[in-house]
Amino acid sequence: MTPPAQERESVLSPAYLATTLGTFAVIVLVAFENLAVTTIMPTLTAELDGRHLYALGFAAPLASGVVGMVAAGMVSDRRGPGMPLLVALSVFAAGLLLAGVAPSMEVFVAGRVLQGLGGGAATVVLYVVIGLIYPSRLQASVFASLAAAWVLPSLFGPAVAAVIAEAVGWRWVFLGTVALVAVVSLALTRRALGLPRPTEQPERAAYGPLVWAVVAAAAVLGVRLVGDRLVLALVCAVVVLYALTHLVPKGSLRLAEGLPSVIATRGFLAGSFFMAEGYVVLTLEERWGLTPTVAGLALSAVGVVWALASWTQARARRLAHTRAMTTGSGLIVLGLSLLTACIWWELNPWIAGAVYVVAGAGMGFGYPRTGVAMLQASSDRDRGFNSAALNAADSMGGALSLALAGLVFSTVEKAGGDPFTAVYTFASVIAVVSVVSAARTAAHGTPEGV
Structure with missing residues (x-):
């Protein structure tokens, strides 16, 4: 039985307050940079003459993030989370600095690679810190706060980034964040460095x-x-x-039934939606002439709807995982298909923004269930591997789709076609595959309820 004093503890109790605030702040900063770049990318690529590397600016941190995740997990298992967290945040800050002073698009992409390495590593190490510092009864609350840490930047990040870019220049979106990362690093890593090293070492380095x-x-x-x-x-x-x-688990790429399709669904969801997100501000600016501030409102609206849809599916406890994932995937197909039509026929930009928000609702409804389904289909023997696989599919799905989208965009543009319609058609096709994948998640041991 839990003592009354422990029952009254929360993640904001004095023993956990500094760690909670530091963890929250790290996620906010990583999320802000991810969303802020979407708003200012058209401006900075124009200034740096880097249109040919537009998609790579988004894909690079997603790709390098996988390396950071795997490396941070390995080092944390052997040496504890303190030093990996300090290194991760230092690399993230270095990436911000390099992107902020970049004289060319190639250097900017290099900065984005460092941001991905540091951000991906920091995210994994934070999970280790949470497991070591917080008792199990408080861990659900910590993860809830991390979800909120992603919602806040989606609401305010695009608008803030646009205002900064228009007022003092896009470089300060990156440079202004470096000092904040330094402060957070000092506060959080001080606690993490004091944690003991793991008592059980892996038998050999894998x-x-x-x-x-x-x-x-x-x-x-x-x-x-x-x-x-x-x-x-x-x-x-x-x-x-x-x-x-x-x-990833064997059979994921061929959409084997059960857990492999859960992992695949996460990758296809990320691939379709984040490809669309990467181009939405550029589309609204170039096709309809909107300012970065106004175009960024679409991202903020998606953040709100994503959060509401996530809350709705979490409350629907009798809703099967497969139904939630197929419904979410279907909404993404609907939203992206309608957005493609709006671009092709050059309809009102507010209609385009509204149908894009439908895709955001699909992500909020289906995306969280991939994590829940994965955990329920895992055991103590493979939970760590499956968790890493889910994140790898997420990052690589988004990174590869964005890289291919850049190739599609430049090829169609040079051929005299409409590159925006081509990119969103591509995203819609990937979303259709996510529906097929989601429908195959029910069989062979993947739970059907919450």
């Missing part, structure tokens, strides 16, 4: 996943760096998929 994560990340970047050489780009894409087979 470097295979890290090697394949590096291969996958390099191949994703190669999709765009090879330029318009289509055959080489497709070879790189095949390498990404092959490397991913070493990071």
Whole structure:
């Protein structure tokens, strides 16, 4: 029986307050940078003459993030979370600094690679910190606060980034965040460095996943760096998929029933939606002439609807996981298909923004259930591997889709076609695949209830 004093404890109790605030702040900063870049990317690519690397600016941190996740998990298991967290936040800050002073688009992408490495590593280490510092009865509350930490930047991040870019320049969206990361690093890592090292060491270092994560990340970047050489780009894409087979459960890429399709669904959801998100501000600016501030409102609206849809599906306790994922995927197909039609027929931009929000509702409804279904289909023997696989599918799905979208955009643009319609058609097709994948998640041991 839990003593009354412990029952009254919360994540904001004096013993946990500093860690809770520090953890919350790290996620807010990582989320802010992810969303802020979407708003200012059209402006900075124009200034740096980097339109050819537009998609890579989004794909690069997603790809390198997988490497950071795997490396941070390995080091944390051996040395504890303190030093990995300090290194992760330092690398993230270095990436912000490099992006902020970048004289060219190539240097900016390099900064984004560092941001992905640091941000991905920090996210994994924070999970380790939570497991070590908080008792099990408080961990659900901590993870709820992390979800809120993503919602807040989605509400205010795009608008804040647009205002900063218009007032003092886009570079300060990155440079202004460096000092905040430094303050948070000092506050949070001080506690993490005091944690003891793990008492049980792994029998041997398993470097295979890290090697394949590096291969996958390099191949994703190669999709765009090879330029318009289509055959080489497709070879790189095949390498990404092959490397991913070493990071996810067997059968995920062929949509095997049960857990493999849960992992695949997460990847396809991320691939379709984040491809669309990466181009939505550019589309609204170039097709309809909206300012970055006004165009960024679409991202804020999606953040609100995503949060509401997530809350709705969480309350629907009798709703089966497969039904939640197929419904969410279907809403994304609907939203992106309607958005493609709006772009093709050049309808009112407010209609385009509204149908894009429908896709955001689909993510809020289906995306969280992939995590719940994965955990319920896992055991103590494979929970860590499956959790890493889910995140790898998420990041690589988004990174590869964005890299391929950049290739589609430049190819269609040079051919004299409509690159925006082509990109959103591509995103819609991937969303259709997510519906097929989600429908195959019910069989062979994947639970059907909450």
